[in-house]
Amino acid sequence: MIMDWALLTEWTIKSLVLIFGLIGGFAYLTLFERKVLARFQVRIGPNRAGPHGILQPIADAIKLIFKEELIPAKADKIIFIVAPIITVIPALIILAVVPFGPDIRLFGRTITLYISDLNVAVLYIMSVTSISVYGIVLAGWSSNNKYATLGGIRSTAQMISYELALGLGFVGPILLSGSLSLVGIVDAQKNVWFFLYQPVGAFIFWVANLAEVNRAPFDMPEAEQELTAGYHTEYSGMKFALFFMAEYIKMIAVSAIAVTLFFGGYRGPLVDQFPVLGPLYFLIKVVAFLYLMVWVRATLPRIRYDRLMAFGWKLLFPISLGNVLLTAVGIGLVGITGNNLWLWFIPVSTILFFLLVSHFAQGAVAGGNK
Amino acid sequence: MLNNWLYIGLILIIAPIFPIMALIIPRILAPHKPSPLKSETYECGIETVGDTWVQFKVQYYNFALIFLIFDVEIVFLFPWAIAYQQLPLFAVVEGILFILILVAGLVYAWRKGFLEWF
């Protein structure tokens, strides 16, 4: 049964489509970001390569391929070469458990639009994201460059700190759906998106995501103004491109995961009648989130490192713990009373809790200054 | 179910192909003219002084320690969360107690000043 070749071929094709989709998505995400940033900044943006600059990513890729790659004499060579690979692979495989649409009938077969429906998909995502920290810290360390080392160490401390809030953000949807599988979580959002029950959870998940993928205003590891380029200072050519790619693919990945957990995944009007709409809805939602990320980058200055840590530990972490507690209480109330309206206790109470904590914790976070 | 892990294994095999290709292709296409100046460490155009791999500030590691404790505890929350809707009240209270213990740990670390950056 396992050696079902047709099945294996199908899945290989799906894997390849996912990987090439992500790489293509990365290429055009860079253009998208530059275009959107330019519009935010009263500029035009890339418009030379092809009409409206649509060939720009290809030109960039060609340039990067033909660049000489340098390895510093003092660097630890093996780790230096392996680090970008370690960074990219988790980014590529993270989305294997995310459903992009409902099942589709094609060539007389039922094709599922996901690579794998793991029953521990959430754990899978958490463990895979953790691996990419290694790539960054090893890249920083092996370069034997002061900026890179500092950037690498910074990013380790930062990413692990925000992973806590991220992990707790998963708990809300799990509590509501009773499933660790993302397919199960999407199915549970048939009627109401979890965003409505979990506004605070979604917000914290989103903020933690920004820190997790090193996006502004949490782009500490590559803080250009302080550390020239952070952990990838010494990288050039395709090796640099791999880091760049990992970062942008992770942007796509976390947007997709956020959409899946809180915004109904591929769900939308008429999806059950026309399954093809599923991936389309999914794409639209993901692009909306990517737009949000670019918007944040265009708007906000960078938070300082000590503030960032204080923000993560003293604000996000307690709030997400409270969010989990209140969600549990809300679901418990539904179980006791049997009335589904008690579910609305969750957003009301969590928002109140959020406002309360952020009011009191403001001093604690700002106190890190002196 | 095992199938699903097989598919993960499949993509794990396919995924590295791309980055490895990305490292090999430039080897063929890109120019390669090393010189001692090029392979110097970059430090804003100045020769670097002192050692980079030094005894770093311990604070970064403090955070790693605290993280380790909490991360494991969060993972323990997951099974509780899945089964939550079928759990008896006793287990629910237990789970909430567990979260409160987590909070106590956080408060302890906070009061000890481990979350301060100096």
Added chain:
Amino acid sequence: MSAQVVTENVDLLEKFPQSVKQDDRAGYAGYIVSADHLLEVVRFIRDDMGFDYLASITGVDYLPNGLMEAVYHFYKTSGGPGLVIKTQVDREQAAIPSLVSLYPGADFQEREAWDLLGIRFDGHPDLRRILMWEGFAGHPLRKDWHEPYYEEEGKPYKSRWPEGKVYRREDKNPFHKNVDYPAGFDPDKWVPDDDSTLYASVNKISSAGGESGIKTDYVIVNMGPQHPSTHGVFRMVVALEGETIRALKPVMGYLHRNHEKIGERNTFLQNMPFTDRLDYLSSMSNNFGYALAVEKLMGIKPPERAEYLRVIMAEFTRISNHLFAIGSLLNDMGAYFTPMLYAIEERELILDIFEATAGSRIMCNYFRFGGVARDLPEGVEEKMRDLAFKRLPRKIDELDLYLTNNEIVKARGEGVGVLTPEQAIAYSASGPVLRASGVPYDIRRADPYSIYDRFDFDVAVRYHGDVYDRYLIRVDEMRQSVRIIQQALNGLPKGPIQEGKPQYLVRVPAGEAYGRVEAPKGELGFYVVSNGKANPWRYHVRAPSFVNITALETMAKGNKVADTVAILGSIDIVLGELDR
């Protein structure tokens, strides 16, 4: 020139009859103090006479007399005219006591005088070269120091037109002989200087210390010269403990071109476009300072309309400079260019006006001795009115709205890089840096030049002395500049724009003058000495960027590495002026 010294200070002569005498050379003012008693006299000047602000230190090489003279300009932060004292020593063994113990702000200026003129300041804690590199042969501003391409003392050179044909001096130089080397120097065996003295000076301060019993190694990191946020080729050597800065030494001179030496070769008027190249973001203010200094020497005043035009241009320059400064400060805080591009939208319109009037957007070269170069072309006044009454107030409000209450801007700025008022004065900080520390000292008000005494404006002042206040003060100052421009546009008279006939070769009588203006970045002073010839004998620029950077280490110490960049951005340096 004599107006700079108040008569009530004659008691300096009575107090120190042996060591102080009046400077009675024709065209000179102030006192000459003997080097042995300098510290004593300066302490009296600071503590008893109240001249708490040391504006400028420089030197003049009087080669024909065999004298090296150090010139000090003191002012009171409470306002009023200044005091000039000089110390003369033998130029072969020039050694003068250092003033760093009394005025920490003397630090870099004394190092500069040592570097360029070879005056040794005894008691200076860290007397290294500052603009030239260690190992450079000689002191270039000495009159007997000649550069490799030396032709003759002053322009216009005769030698370039031997038969009515131009040739380049460089062409006559054999290859490899176009650089002066120290005696016994072999370029092929030369090993680049390892900066050991510099690193030693950082290490001295950062002797390692432990916290909670766990040892942390300091890391010495070079930020710059090739760094994205040092505003040019500026270098800071920092000793880091984790993220915290324990010691910092600025290193400059990468853009050094010996502006002053070139300036002494130029004729007086040739220096006017050359001043544009100092702070290339605010060339009008540079012109202003130099024109004032030379006009003091010549004893002329520009006509009314020219005065108004000067003020309008200088204030527009201030606004455009501050827009740029705020934009790049936000960039330094990590914003991705959006504030910058929003801010410089209006700057472009200001540059349009400069282009229409002066012919050039950046290098304006607009001022002349006793006037300005051109009158306003048709339609420019309306453009100015549109800017001053409509667009600029709106833009400033917009920046204020978007940035001032931004949580992250506040978090990054408040309490960061604090400079107390006492420190600010002691370090000779000027301009926005000084006023953000709570010292309401604005030369336009304290020692009015041109026609600034006619306008109604407030001296912006803030009291915390941190990065956030240095941002706020620039917003405040832009508002005041708009007020001045509005009044000046309303009062702009008709009439000539140039006193007398415009001349290429001006006659400047012998003497000295110190012309200072409140440039956007701080006090910009030009110390000009004339010996009656076509070229200035001494042409010194007291650059605000250069003097303000003296306080950088004090501001940065103990802050995070990310803050250093913000602090540097809040000082608002321009390398063209810093390195000269």
